[in-house]
Amino acid sequence: MNANFQAKFLQHLNSKKAANEGFTLIELLVVIIIIGILAAIALPSFLNQAAKARQAEGKNNVGAVNRAQQAFRLENPAFATDFVELEIGIPTEGNNYTFGMTPAPTSELATVVAEARDQETVRDYIGAVIVFPDGNDKAGQTAATACGETEPSAGVTVSVADAGADDPASRCAGGEVVE
Numbered sequence: 001m002n003a004n005f006q007a008k009f010l011q012h013l014n015s016k017k018a019a020n021e022g023f024t025l026i027e028l029l030v031v032i033i034i035i036g037i038l039a040a041i042a043l044p045s046f047l048n049q050a051a052k053a054r055q056a057e058g059k060n061n062v063g064a065v066n067r068a069q070q071a072f073r074l075e076n077p078a079f080a081t082d083f084v085e086l087e088i089g090i091p092t093e094g095n096n097y098t099f100g101m102t103p104a105p106t107s108e109l110a111t112v113v114a115e116a117r118d119q120e121t122v123r124d125y126i127g128a129v130i131v132f133p134d135g136n137d138k139a140g141q142t143a144a145t146a147c148g149e150t151e152p153s154a155g156v157t158v159s160v161a162d163a164g165a166d167d168p169a170s171r172c173a174g175g176e177v178v179e
Contacts, residue, residue, distance in 0.1 A: 047121075051121045051122055051152070054095075054096045054118075054121075054122050055096075055116075055122055055123055055125075055148075057094050057095060057096050057097055057114075058094075058096065058097045058114035058116065058122070058123070058124075058125045058148075059114075059125060059146065059148070059178055061090050061094065061097070061099055061112075061114060062112055062114050062125045062126070062127035062146045062178075063127065063146055064088055064090060065083075065086065065088070065090060065099075065101075065112040065127055066112065066127040066128075066129050066144035066145075066146060067144070068080070068086045068087075068088045069086065069105070069110045069112075069129040069142075069144070070129055070142045070144055072085075072086060073110075073129070073131065073142055074142075077107060078105065078106065078107040079105035079106070079107070079109075079110035079129065080105065080110070081101065081104060081105055082101060083099070083101075094114075096116060096117055096118065096122055097114045097115060097116055097117065097122075097125075098114075098115045098117065099112065099113070099114055099115075100112070100113050100115075101113070107131065108130060108131045108133070109128065109129070109130055109131075110128070110129045111126060111127065111128045111129075112126070112127045112128075113125075113126050114126070114127075116152065118152075119152065119153065120152060120153070121152050122152055123148045123149040123151070123152045124148070124149050125146060125147065125148045125149075125178060126146070126147050126148075126175075127144065127145065127146040127147075128144065128145055128146075128147075129142055129143070129144045130142065130143055130144075145172065145177060146177070146178040147172035147173075147175040147176065147177060147178060148175050148176060148178045149175050149176075150175055150176055
């Protein structure tokens with residue numbers, strides 16, 4: 001009788017298992033809610049990283065122009081007035097930025113502006129190279145800085161102080177020093 005009972009019990013469990021295949025509605029809803037919560041947490045982080053990747057174009061090109069201007073100024077009495085004269089191959093229209101030398105470089109100051117096409121998610125940058133004035137213990141030497149907006153926003157501009165500033169890092173106005 002014991003063997004007969006075991007056989008019937010196993011038969012009952014097998015038939016019950018076949019009837020219970022699949023997921024319940026509650027199990028599916030729990031999984032969907034968990035996926036939604038994870039997506040809500042991860043999406044802003046992903047978008048922030050994508051914006052940082054787009055901003056790399058502006059930072060890199062501003063830094064390249066600053067270094068090229070310093071090298072150009074070592075061999076010439078004034079800074080280069082355009083990208084063609086610098087001969088570094090930076091276009092005026094990039095994927096995410098428009099680049100320009102504004103105002104026109106002088107013998108003491110050269111600036112490069114990287115204006116973001118998407119003002120709401122990507123920061124603007126400006127770079128400056130100065131020649132230290134006479135009477136300074138660094139007279140005739142050049143120093144460069146790059147400044148960026150604190151947060152991306154349309155209508156807010158970042159600029160550099162006048163050419164007389166002794167510390168190029170203190171030259172950012174309306175933004176922060178970019179490293």
